[in-house]
Amino acid sequence: MRRREFIGLVLWSAATFPQMEARAQQAVTVIGVLGSSTATDYGPMIAAFRKGLSEKGYFEGKNVGFEYAWADDHYDRLPALATKLIERRVSLILAAATPSALAAKSATSTIPIVFAIGGDPVRTGLVTSLNSPGGNVTGAAHINVDTAPKRLELLHELLPNRTSLGLLTNPANPLTASVESGVRAAAEVLGIRLTTFHASTDEEIEATFKSAAGSVAGMVIGTDPLFTSRAMALGAKSLEYKLPAIYQYRDFVAAGGTMSYGGDIKNSYYHAGMYAGRILNGEKPANLAVQLSTRLELLINLKATKALGLEPTPVLVGGADEVIE
Structure with missing residues (x-):
């Protein structure tokens, strides 16, 4: 190999191998x-x-x-x-x-x-x-979408003498129609007058709680990523507005929500x-x-129920997987 060709090969190698190594690392x-x-x-x-x-x-x-x-x-x-x-x-x-x-x-x-x-x-x-x-x-x-009717039943069990309950859903979610249909059917069986509230923003969530607190006895919160990401805030609002509510995750109950029922x-x-x-x-x-996942958990916040002047039945408490006292 000629000296000039050898030098050219060395220079090419020096320039190329670091690039190849960088690409390999990436x-x-x-x-x-x-x-x-x-x-x-x-x-x-x-x-x-x-x-x-x-x-x-x-x-x-x-x-x-x-x-x-x-x-x-x-x-x-x-x-x-x-x-x-x-x-x-x-x-x-x-x-x-x-x-x-x-x-x-x-x-x-x-x-x-x-x-x-x-x-x-x-x-x-x-x-x-x-x-x-x-x-x-x-x-x-x-x-958890299919457990929404069961959440209505559990809320009704907590509020047996109340005939007006609410359902909060996000109309932007493609699952909303299914959630509303299932909960509406359960409400008819239980003889409950169901009011549906819609919210797709924080402002609409706030407005919903203000409106619902004066018109329904309790609230079922429908399955939605917006609500899941604000589970703790929703639990706190439930307590703030003295509106018994049920959602699907533990964070909601830990923040002051009344009950949760759903999967992990x-x-x-x-x-x-x-x-x-x-x-x-x-x-x-x-x-x-x-x-x-077929495992479902019921959590009850007895601190919240007491603050709201409610007394869950022994049957409801006995069926809970966890009770916050």
Whole structure:
């Protein structure tokens, strides 16, 4: 080899190898996170997802990275956010809540999608069946949407002599019609006059509590990412406005809400994380049955009921999984 050619090869190597090394260091799997709410509000859920993911060998900063796309409770932004994740060529999409999952599915039929939701994925069209999802979508569900009628029954049990109760829903959520239909049917059976309130913003939530406090005896809060991200604030408002209410998560009760009844959302994200790891390791979403959580917990805040002048029956208290005294 001539000296000039040798020098040229050395210079090319010196310039190229660092670039190749840098690209190798950057060659990590990227998971896109499509969320209906905000990063802060869903921090605990994403942490549970990472835990499940790590158990399949994927660790953030080591061999996996995240690209986040949060709608900040503006569900109409989700389709565009889903498209941006696809343009970034992410390897997999975590869909946080049903609105996000529907947007992701509409945006791609090739990139694997793993959801963590509170609604029925078959009824909403996300999967063909629980056992055989088909396509590129699977995940974990805790079916809290379908427990809304039961929450009405529990609230009625706490307020047996009250015939006027309320239901709070977010009209922007595609699951709202299903929630309202189920609760309305339960109200008719129980002989309850049901008033439906709608809220899609913090201001509308505040206005709802002010209005409901003077018109209904208690409130069922429907399943929605906006309400989930504000569970503690809703619990505090229930106490502030002296309006007995029931939601689906512990945070609501811990903050002063009367009762909660539902599945464990963090558990769904944990299982979604494990599914994401399995898919990244080569398995197909179509072959992974939806993980359906059937465990439901009833929590009662006796401090709150006492402050509201209520006395739950021994049967209601005895049926609780946890009582806050």
